[in-house]
Amino acid sequence: MTSAQQPVPARPTSRDVARAAGVSQATVSLVLGGKWPGRVSETTAQRVRDAAAEIGYRPNLAARSLRLGRTRTALLVVPALTNEFFARVYAGAAELAAEHGFGVVLYPSIDGTGPARDPFASARAALDGVIASSMAADALGALHGADLPLVMLDSDPSDTGPAAHVNLDIADGMRQVTDHLLGLGHRRFLHLASAVDTWTFAVRAGALHDALGEAGDATVRTVRAPLDVRAGREAAEQALSALGERPTAIICDDDILAAGACKAARRLGLRVPDELSVTGFDDLALATALEPELTTVRLPAERVGERGMEALLAVLDGRPAERDGLPVRLVVRGSTAPPPGRA
Amino acid sequence: MTSAQQPVPARPTSRDVARAAGVSQATVSLVLGGKWPGRVSETTAQRVRDAAAEIGYRPNLAARSLRLGRTRTALLVVPALTNEFFARVYAGAAELAAEHGFGVVLYPSIDGTGPARDPFASARAALDGVIASSMAADALGALHGADLPLVMLDSDPSDTGPAAHVNLDIADGMRQVTDHLLGLGHRRFLHLASAVDTWTFAVRAGALHDALGEAGDATVRTVRAPLDVRAGREAAEQALSALGERPTAIICDDDILAAGACKAARRLGLRVPDELSVTGFDDLALATALEPELTTVRLPAERVGERGMEALLAVLDGRPAERDGLPVRLVVRGSTAPPPGRA
DNA sequence: ACCTCGACGTTATACGTAACACCTCGGGGG
DNA sequence: CCCCCGAGGTGTTACGTATAACGTCGAGGT
Numbered sequence: 076m077t078s079a080q081q082p083v084p085a086r087p088t089s090r091d092v093a094r095a096a097g098v099s100q101a102t103v104s105l106v107l108g109g110k111w112p113g114r115v116s117e118t119t120a121q122r123v124r125d126a127a128a129e130i131g132y133r134p135n136l137a138a139r140s141l142r143l144g145r146t147r148t149a150l151l152v153v154p155a156l157t158n159e160f161f162a163r164v165y166a167g168a169a170e171l172a173a174e175h176g177f178g179v180v181l182y183p184s185i186d187g188t189g190p191a192r193d194p195f196a197s198a199r200a201a202l203d204g205v206i207a208s209s210m211a212a213d214a215l216g217a218l219h220g221a222d223l224p225l226v227m228l229d230s231d232p233s234d235t236g237p238a239a240h241v242n243l244d245i246a247d248g249m250r251q252v253t254d255h256l257l258g259l260g261h262r263r264f265l266h267l268a269s270a271v272d273t274w275t276f277a278v279r280a281g282a283l284h285d286a287l288g289e290a291g292d293a294t295v296r297t298v299r300a301p302l303d304v305r306a307g308r309e310a311a312e313q314a315l316s317a318l319g320e321r322p323t324a325i326i327c328d329d330d331i332l333a334a335g336a337c338k339a340a341r342r343l344g345l346r347v348p349d350e351l352s353v354t355g356f357d358d359l360a361l362a363t364a365l366e367p368e369l370t371t372v373r374l375p376a377e378r379v380g381e382r383g384m385e386a387l388l389a390v391l392d393g394r395p396a397e398r399d400g401l402p403v404r405l406v407v408r409g410s411t412a413p414p415p416g417r418a
Numbered sequence: 419m420t421s422a423q424q425p426v427p428a429r430p431t432s433r434d435v436a437r438a439a440g441v442s443q444a445t446v447s448l449v450l451g452g453k454w455p456g457r458v459s460e461t462t463a464q465r466v467r468d469a470a471a472e473i474g475y476r477p478n479l480a481a482r483s484l485r486l487g488r489t490r491t492a493l494l495v496v497p498a499l500t501n502e503f504f505a506r507v508y509a510g511a512a513e514l515a516a517e518h519g520f521g522v523v524l525y526p527s528i529d530g531t532g533p534a535r536d537p538f539a540s541a542r543a544a545l546d547g548v549i550a551s552s553m554a555a556d557a558l559g560a561l562h563g564a565d566l567p568l569v570m571l572d573s574d575p576s577d578t579g580p581a582a583h584v585n586l587d588i589a590d591g592m593r594q595v596t597d598h599l600l601g602l603g604h605r606r607f608l609h610l611a612s613a614v615d616t617w618t619f620a621v622r623a624g625a626l627h628d629a630l631g632e633a634g635d636a637t638v639r640t641v642r643a644p645l646d647v648r649a650g651r652e653a654a655e656q657a658l659s660a661l662g663e664r665p666t667a668i669i670c671d672d673d674i675l676a677a678g679a680c681k682a683a684r685r686l687g688l689r690v691p692d693e694l695s696v697t698g699f700d701d702l703a704l705a706t707a708l709e710p711e712l713t714t715v716r717l718p719a720e721r722v723g724e725r726g727m728e729a730l731l732a733v734l735d736g737r738p739a740e741r742d743g744l745p746v747r748l749v750v751r752g753s754t755a756p757p758p759g760r761a
Numbered sequence: 762a763c764c765t766c767g768a769c770g771t772t773a774t775a776c777g778t779a780a781c782a783c784c785t786c787g788g789g790g791g
Numbered sequence: 792c793c794c795c796c797g798a799g800g801t802g803t804t805a806c807g808t809a810t811a812a813c814g815t816c817g818a819g820g821t
Contacts, residue, residue: 138807
């Protein structure tokens with residue numbers, strides 16, 4: 076380690092700026108913090124700003140956080156970001172956060188696999204609050220213990236622990252799907268459901284059964300699969316090959332499962348939508364990449380992130396957070412049609 | 419603000435632990451920092467740990483960072499995470515980072531749109547280093563100014579600024595694609611290229627032209643499109659409808675563009691792969707969701723993230739970083755076949 | 762001529778942690 | 792018997808920032 080004696084320029088501090096500008100460190104802090112209307116003259120302020128720019132000063136965020144006790148940082152806890160939905164949630168949250176001078180740091184909860192590391196160790200800064208998806212089940216235990224402001228995304232509103240909930244109107248979305256399919260004349264359904272057992276999927280199942288129950292003469296079978304294409308295909312293929320009258324429509328909890336359902340159909344020689352209708356949920360990029368394009372429910376993922384951040388900011392300010400669900404909309408594309416034998 | 423006088427329990431500090439355990443704060447720090455082989459007795463250490471657990475002590479990371487001058491935090495600069503490739507890069511980097519007690523914080527560079535916020539303000543902690551994709555063009559300027567250890571992903575190795583490069587063997591991948599297609603008998607190609615102009619895409623183009631040039635009798639046309647399905651479809655549709663002999667194979671810079679190419683083919687009544695072969699690049703989940711499944715080049719995205727983090731850790735330790743490219747592999751699936759009129 | 766007062770800064774301090782330098786005490790070698 | 796030494800700690804300091812509390816100085820009122 077003889078080479079460790081490098082003349083590292085040692086990142087400039089506010090004191091260096093002060094020296095360069097010929098003022099005290101406190102003045103630098105005032106000027107750069109924007110708190111100088113009447114405390115520092117304009118000429119001095121300008122001198123300080125010039126000096127800061129010249130020597131390339133950047134405030135040490137660790138020191139600032141320590142001093143202020145707040146970090147303007149939120150932790151977003153989600154399942155793997157490879158799910159486009161959550162990537163978009165993050166984008167929305169980060170966007171709004173930035174507008175308010177906040178940062179968003181991620182804890183990707185790795186689906187419960189892995190050693191379930193400490194979410195707070197993963198966040199490198201101290202946190203002002205947490206926004207968590209109900210799907211990040213493994214991390215939720217640790218979160219409740221930390222008495223930080225907590226905003227839950229798409230979770231059971233009757234859970235009183237969190238400071239706020241941000242929910243999508245999933246039930247309405249599923250009802251739009253069933254109305255659409257019933258209107259086309261479908262009566263025999265397969266519900267390709269997610270194997271994960273969280274509120275958002277429970278709501279899908281509940282709304283689906285409610286709506287089909289009202290129709291009276293509709294029947295539905297349910298199979299569950301993990302959220303990936305292959306699992307969806309296998310489950311759908313098995314269900315479609317089963318004995319008994321074949322369903323004419325598959326309602327999927329997710330576009331990814333719908334993609335699997337489409338592949339299953341093709342394997343069995345069933346044409347979508349003529350012989351089998353398929354619906355998705357989420358409206359991921361995948362939905363329009365497939366052929367035919369998926370009829371699906373568009374979820375405003377970015378808005379979920381924004382609203383989560385809004386709610387957190389509200390809570391931090393002592394304001395009440397909005398509580399109504401975000402509206403969702405059925406997008407009818409090419410994967411649904413009347414069942415075989417109907418116009 | 420009369421309600422601001424809440425009896426907030428005031429997060430416990432190491433001094434609180436010390437008081438509870440009947441030792442000094444220094445001892446707490448030693449024990450919890452793991453630096454006590456021979457400095458503190460086992461019984462005392464246990465007492466400290468118990469006290470810490472009991473009062474729910476969590477170290478203040480801001481204070482620790484300030485004290486240590488290092489934060490064990492890296493900034494990952496990538497284009498939008500909605501691109502699965504980068505989500506996987508992040509996952510790989512975060513995974514390896516966690517094993518070394520590091521955290522990874524993101525700066526999603528929003529593709530150059532937006533107000534190009536300060537990457538360092540987005541990172542809430544001070545940073546030990548930066549890992550940046552060459553595709554996050556807008557942020558790169560700010561990065562070089564910050565004299566932090568910088569690891570570049572998939573960027574021109576002749577750029578001497580960065581401390582290290584982590585590159586995929588893109589040229590080899592493209593050569594595998596062309597070899598595969600030439601072997602099937604294709605001679606007329608369309609190169610559906612990315613409109614973004616970065617090293618990784620320049621390499622694709624270079625390798626493609628080199629390989630086809632060696633074949634002698636091959637011809638290739640190039641069209642460019644932004645990285646989304648619709649843009650890819652439109653570009654491909656236009657190129658396929660153009661006058662002149664139609665290409666028998668489309669080589670795409672990306673699976674997303676390949677999805678667009680497949681849609682274009684279907685619109686024009688061309689069956690894939692019988693009448694038109696299509697290849698992708700990346701091997702995203704999308705590649706196996708499509709029908710037929712895409713022949714594509716599998717890029718080890720997680721490995722890219724891991725290697726980026728490895729390289730950064732190496733640089734921080736003063737060790738040299740590995741420099742050889744990561745191997746990639748052609749995955750032959752259903753979207754390629756001999757051209758029409760060949761067995 | 763004295764006091765006041767605003768404008769403009771400065772001095773001093775605390776945030777919570779890690780680590781350097783020091784202290785104490787009992788036992789063993791000289 | 793004295794000194795030294797190591798085990799087992801403790802006191803103190805510094806990290807860089809924001810801000811409360813405190814000067815200073817010239818102008819203006821009486």
